[in-house]
Amino acid sequence: MSQPRSTPHGLPTHLDxxxxxxxxxxxxxxxxxxxxxxxxxxxxxxxxASATGSRQALCLWLPTFELRLELVRSPALDTTSVALxxxxxxxxxTLWQVSERAHDAGVRPxxxxxxxxxxxxxxxxxxxxxxxxxxxxxxxxEVLGELTPVVxxxxxxxxxxxxxxxxxxxxxPHRQAERALRSLFRVFPAPLVASTRAGMASGxxxxxxxxxxxxxxxxVVVPDPDLSAFLGACPVSALPVDLVVIQRLxxxxxATLGELRHLPEPSLVAQFGDTGRQALAxxxxxxxxxxxxxxxxxxxxxSLDFPVPVGLTETLHGALDRLVExxxxxxxxxxxxxxxVRMGAHLEGSGSWxxxxxxxxxxxxxxxxxxxxxxxxxxxxxxxxxxxxxLEFTRFGAPSAQTLLFDRKEEAGRVLSGQDLARGEVPxxxxxxxxxxxxxLGHSPLYRVVEVDPWSRIPExxxxxxxxxx
Amino acid sequence: xxxxxxLRPLGRPRPVDVRTDENGExxxxxxxxxxxxxxxxxxxxxxxxDEWWRAPISREYRAVVLDDGRPLTLYHDLLDGRWYAQKxx
Numbered sequence: 001m002s003q004p005r006s007t008p009h010g011l012p013t014h015l016d017x018x019x020x021x022x023x024x025x026x027x028x029x030x031x032x033x034x035x036x037x038x039x040x041x042x043x044x045x046x047x048x049a050s051a052t053g054s055r056q057a058l059c060l061w062l063p064t065f066e067l068r069l070e071l072v073r074s075p076a077l078d079t080t081s082v083a084l085x086x087x088x089x090x091x092x093x094t095l096w097q098v099s100e101r102a103h104d105a106g107v108r109p110x111x112x113x114x115x116x117x118x119x120x121x122x123x124x125x126x127x128x129x130x131x132x133x134x135x136x137x138x139x140x141x142e143v144l145g146e147l148t149p150v151v152x153x154x155x156x157x158x159x160x161x162x163x164x165x166x167x168x169x170x171x172x173p174h175r176q177a178e179r180a181l182r183s184l185f186r187v188f189p190a191p192l193v194a195s196t197r198a199g200m201a202s203g204x205x206x207x208x209x210x211x212x213x214x215x216x217x218x219x220v221v222v223p224d225p226d227l228s229a230f231l232g233a234c235p236v237s238a239l240p241v242d243l244v245v246i247q248r249l250x251x252x253x254x255a256t257l258g259e260l261r262h263l264p265e266p267s268l269v270a271q272f273g274d275t276g277r278q279a280l281a282x283x284x285x286x287x288x289x290x291x292x293x294x295x296x297x298x299x300x301x302x303s304l305d306f307p308v309p310v311g312l313t314e315t316l317h318g319a320l321d322r323l324v325e326x327x328x329x330x331x332x333x334x335x336x337x338x339x340x341v342r343m344g345a346h347l348e349g350s351g352s353w354x355x356x357x358x359x360x361x362x363x364x365x366x367x368x369x370x371x372x373x374x375x376x377x378x379x380x381x382x383x384x385x386x387x388x389x390x391l392e393f394t395r396f397g398a399p400s401a402q403t404l405l406f407d408r409k410e411e412a413g414r415v416l417s418g419q420d421l422a423r424g425e426v427p428x429x430x431x432x433x434x435x436x437x438x439x440x441l442g443h444s445p446l447y448r449v450v451e452v453d454p455w456s457r458i459p460e461x462x463x464x465x466x467x468x469x470x
Numbered sequence: 471x472x473x474x475x476x477l478r479p480l481g482r483p484r485p486v487d488v489r490t491d492e493n494g495e496x497x498x499x500x501x502x503x504x505x506x507x508x509x510x511x512x513x514x515x516x517x518x519x520d521e522w523w524r525a526p527i528s529r530e531y532r533a534v535v536l537d538d539g540r541p542l543t544l545y546h547d548l549l550d551g552r553w554y555a556q557k558x559x
Contacts, residue, residue, distance in 0.1 A: 449480065457518050458527060459556050465478040 053290030054150045054162025057207035058177055058200045060184075062192065065157025066133045067097040070126050072189055081105055081120050085113070087128040087354070087380075096128065127383060131344060131352035131390075139187040141294075147183055150293045152204075160204050162291035173200050177219030193217070201227055203288035209238045228285045232258030239282055241275050248272075249279075257283035299342075300393040302327045309348040309385030316386060317374060323391040324366045333393065337362035340395035343373045345386040353382040362397030426470040434470060444469040483554035488544065496532055496544055501555060508537040518545075 062068060067084045071077055081102035083095045095116055098107045105120035116123055137156050144151050147170075150162025163176050170176045177198045184193045198219035199210025206227050213234070214220035222230045234257045236249045248271070254260050260268075260283045268276030281287035302323050310316060320343065327333065339362045344354035355376040363369060434444050446468040453461045487506070489498040500506040514533040521527050528548040535541055543556050 447478070450477075452477070452479070457520060459481040460479045460483065463480040465480060467476050 053292040054148075054164040055202055055288060055290050056163040056173075056200070057202070057204045057289075057291045058161040058163050058180055058198065059204065059207035059211040060144075060159050060161070060180060060196055060198050061208070061211045062157040062196045064097045064099075065136075066128060067099060067126075068192055068195060069133055069136055070129070071099070072192055073132070077124060077126075080124050081107065081122055082124045082126060083107055083116060084126050084128055087130060095125075127351045129351045130354040131346065136187070140184065143183050143187050144180065147180055150291050152291050152294045154204075158208075160207065160291045162293070163200065173221045173223075174219060176200070177221060181217065181219065201230075203285075204291060205240065205282050205287065205289060206231065206285065208240075209234050212238065231283060231285055232256065232261065236260055236279075239279050241272075241279055245272055245275055245279065297394075297396055298332075300327050300330050300332055301390065302330070303388055303390040305388050306386065309387050310389075311382075311385040313377070313381070316377065316382075316389065317370075319389050320370050320373060320377075320391065321366060323389060324369050327391055327393055328364060328366065328369075333364070333396075336396040337364045337398060338369055338393045338395070339397040340393075341369055341373060342392040342394050343377070344390040344392070345382050346388040346390075347382060348385040348387055351384070353386075355380055356394070358395075431470050434468070438469070481557045483545070483556040486544065486553050486555045488546075488553035494546075496534060496553070499534070499536065499542065499544065499553075499555075507540075509534045510537045510539075511535045513541070 067082065070084060071082065077099075079101075080099075082099040083102050084097040086094045086096040093113050095107065095109050095111050095113070098109055098116075102116075102120055102123055105123075107116045107120050107123060111119075113125065116125075133156055137153065140159065141151055141153060144159060144161060148161050148163060148166060150164075152160040152162070154160060161180060163173070166176060167173075170179050177200050181193060181196060181198055184196060188196075195216045197211045197214050197216050199207045199212070199214055199222070200219060201207045201210050201222040202224050206222055209231065210220040210222050236254055236257060236259075237246050238257070239246060249260065254263070260279060263280070265277060265280055268280055270276075272279065278287070304319050304323055306319075310319070328338075338359065340356065340358045342354060342356040344352060346352055355373065357372045357376055359369065359372065434446060437446070438444050444467060447465040448468040449463055450466045451462070452464050454463070456462050484502065486502070487500040488496045489506075491497045495512060496509050498506045498508055512532050512534050514531075516531045518527060518529045518531065526549065529545040530548060531543065531545045533541065533543050544553055545556060546553055
């Protein structure tokens, strides 16, 4: 049976996998398709290969993925102390990921640049290049998608593969894991593949812990009968719960999942709420999160090349407006509103920059899309002049314009301050909506609040509802 | 259904069961379909006498706070002797 090993590359601490990244950095725990989204309670229903996902999970994990990609790109840096800067901050930049040499010198993720340089004067600092990292992830997912249809990314350096039913195709679980690792040679150079860890077990948690406890390039396979004992030896820091919960457990002397199991569930719930119950379910192996196939709608991407690199904010704002208009007019966007957008740039010299935002409500209006991006740009501006500005609509919503019908600010609604429903100035969109409702229901179900005697001492005489049928 | 404009007053009073103390102040209130609640405090009181020329209105209002923290406006109809809850003060 496989046992978690306490090697220097044993189970990750929060620093090892970048959870100590500063605000603004994309971390494993807060990435949009990352940690928290993977362990939602609704996913807790196990079951053999079904529409809800694959029970048998293979986790491939490449720690400090982004930094390793930089080292592959510039092999000369491999012999030096290197740190990757956290993206998205203009002042008081901090470190995101650090190389082993830098770590040995006392440099840690989350440190200020000044602190890090004072600890390690020869430290080489690198600007992050998110476009490069995302391209590497896309290439990896494409290759793994040929191995199994159930591929679920969990942050940039980690991916879960659903392996239910693939035994006859690829052989034993160990062979399946090795095959997955070997397939990475098609997109990554050998040093990167050699650093990848693989773990296979029932459910994503078991697979993740197996991968994290193994040595790079040596898959750890945990059979179902051994899973409970395997998990029991793992430290509580493996639990996908808030760091505060883990710290409290450790202060209480609960070091391993095996020790956690001995605590009564009511006590855990009393101390940690529902998180306590979840932690116990993971520790006992009761909870099996299946791997779910990841669906990502094809983004709409538009870009603008500047003849000379641009650093002026006003010029970038103007270019952003043009890009939003172009993206909105794409045939692929029609009939859909936009719920998430991403703006990026290729920077002068090299490197890239990205900001992304989830819109407060689905929209297909230029200003509503551009405004939050401008705000993000003000907080985290491009560090250098921009050669190419890129805009992506990454998530989409329903085409409904219902929310705008009564909006005073929008042309679809009661617009144009000055117009008033009471004066019979009803926008066409609202008239159409009422007409449609009357056709369906036989009457207009809309009402308008009208003042009858607003200063009356008798409350029921002040306001009334009046049928609204323009 | 008729297409004629139809007015529906807002804030119409709803009858409630009220148990009062010896001074006639509300102590317990039971809203329709709910369990009885203790009146924790009376925040305000006022009286309305109006429309004596057609259908006279005579009400003693109490703005109260229930024991679950909810504010409620009640009135005692001095003509029919019943208690009502009403939105709007």
